Amino acid sequence: xxxxxxxxxxxxxxxxxxxxxxxxxxxxxxxxxxxxxxxxxxxxxxxxxxxxxxxxxxxxxxxxxxxxxxxxxxxxxxxxxxxxxxxxxxxxxxxxxxxxxxxxx
Numbered sequence: 001x002x003x004x005x006x007x008x009x010x011x012x013x014x015x016x017x018x019x020x021x022x023x024x025x026x027x028x029x030x031x032x033x034x035x036x037x038x039x040x041x042x043x044x045x046x047x048x049x050x051x052x053x054x055x056x057x058x059x060x061x062x063x064x065x066x067x068x069x070x071x072x073x074x075x076x077x078x079x080x081x082x083x084x085x086x087x088x089x090x091x092x093x094x095x096x097x098x099x100x101x102x103x104x105x
Contacts, residue, residue, distance in 0.1 A: 033070075
């Protein structure tokens, strides 16, 4: 996947349209972040966004530009390491919505 991201970046560099170039670079960088970082690096990125105020998976996904799977793995790791806590939000039916906060030392 990282080779494909590099090819996308090379293609983007040849684009004359600035908007198209930006979107292709965004796709290449998304792939690099999703597949080029270790799980620990993903966890650090997710924790940084939680400390900045993101509380839901959707918030983190919007800010971190990581895949939902990478975010879920990072949250699981952080929760197991007791670096974050989660609270169920409201009494919603269906899929539970959790709010995440950093654990203060």
